[in-house]
Amino acid sequence: MGQKEEYANSELYRIRHSTAHVMAEAVLERFPDAKIAIGPAIDDGFYYDFDLPRPLVPEDLEAIEKRMRGLIQSKESFVREEITSEAAKALFADQPYKLELIEGLEHGGVDEDGNPTDEAVPMSVYRSGKFVDLCRGPHVENTGKINPQAFKLLNVAGAYWRGDEKRPMLQRIYGTAWESKDQLEAYLWKLEEAKKRDHRKLGKELDLFSTNEEVGAGLVLWHPNGAMIRHLIERFWDDQHMANGYDFVYTPHIGKASLWETSGHLGFYKENMYAPISIEEQDYYLKPMNCPFHLHIYKSQLRSYRDLPLRYAEKGTVYRYERSGVMHGLMRVRGFTQDDAHHFCRPDQMPDEIDFTLEFSINMLRAFGFKDFHAYLSTRPEKSVGDPQMWKDAEAALESSLKRLGVAYDVDAGGGAFYGPKIDLKVRDALDREWQLSTIQFDFNEPDRFDISYIGEDGQEHRPYMVHRALLGSMERFFGVLIEHYGGAFPVWLAPKQAVIIPIADRHVEFAREVAKRSRQAGLRVSVDERADRMNSKIRDAQKEKVPYMLVIGDREMEAGQVALRRRSGESLPPMSVDEFLALAKNEVEKRI
């Protein structure tokens, strides 16, 4: 959070906030009847929300941007003025959104950034040129401090007034602003890079997955290449779980209404569930979660304290009704497979169990090339179920595990689910973007609802702790993140095709097939490009497919019984024997590079 404050006090923050004001001034010139809402600085830029007489088009943005440059040239000073609420109301008499903000400030309430404030705040306005805005500041001295070569308006989007979907929809203009032209260009370059790595684009180019209008939105078809990667991920996942004390379970995709009544989902999660399927006068629901089934497996027999901890793992496919506008490639879908598990343990085992789970989670993610983690610890909200002491113990266990493992974390006080505190783990990818993957959540609700217990040393029934956890999150989302992290150039151990063997002329095909056969026997996924094309063209195609190894075979290699290895990096290695190549590949597969 220190970082946040640092940013809020930086010159860059002032530049961005000031650029937002200049933009609002330009918009008001163009649309004198515009109603202005709020316009803060954000990470990488700024925005301003407007209520306008018509939708903005790209030409508007160009014109506004041009006018902004003019306003910047005139070096208008930003002048701060303290003001009474009466004066403010008079000043903004025809600006209903500002009036609402003023009222909010009068009573405490919500400030410009949407953060609650407890007490009346002194009101201030900032003037620059003809524009005056209710604003806490700070700003740069004058608009000339904004580098006209270092800002850009990016796009227009809808945004609810005050983020409330029951309030009016405004038009939000997003922009970015920097101190220098170079910084702006670096930022725009990063956006371009991100576009190139977009998993939806790469998914098509590398033939990894698709969705289909007729199948339905948010329902993913895994093509052979994507499915191979998923299989390899799952195989690794299975091995790790087997080696770490998990039991595998399988459970159905639907369950009777009564199951979801018991679990409580029909009470608090129904709007995210698919409508029921009715048969023999019973309603069945597609499962949005796996836990009720796992709870029944737990309940299927009497449990002793000696049986615990129990860890039930399942790559469970769930279906959730996501509103139509929220779907996004593989990141947000309606049908997805969670790498789910539920742990049941005694209170005395609980801290160790959390330690184990967090460490296991981090090790799992590390295996896929993620190095930077950031955790969010969410604690008890106002409305919650369960014994407050259990909450405290659980929160303490989560926090001490984070500390022990040295994971950087923020505390989201009161941000937990009503049924228990949790840790969410975010990873940072190759482009410094954060993605939420793992989650470790206590549940103080379902054990009660299903009335699960174990017999303790004392011969009495006790309620176990229950923890939900997903390490990768879901196969879909994890795959999406992985695609973007590697930019489609998967490490050798995950590459759907690890090597393409490229015979230069037809007379080399036979030897190429021999090399392919030996490679397959050694466990590699290879193919021979037997097309009647030039070697150059075959290399080009293999590069585009991002195949890690290209083995070129011509007269020289055939005579010497060797292969010429070209890596997708462009690096060409001196000719080597097939065995040498296989040893090299084996080594890189094992190292997971």
Added chain:
RNA sequence: GCCGGCGUAGCUCAAUGGUAGAGCAACCGCCUUGUAAGCGGUAGGUUAUGGGUUCGAUUCCCAUCGUCGGCUCCA
């Protein structure tokens, strides 16, 4: 769900109120090739779907589906 945009061949894109065109890919043929595109040919589209306006719609309008940028949501 909401605001706005988009939907033309497998892919990337072009064009028009008078029933659509290119490159790549595919297929066929020639070439037998040395580290990112050899040459020629063939085939491929009810312009997302359903309505409407019009003499005529792929183009204009409406709805639906899908999708993109956001918002809200993601117990």
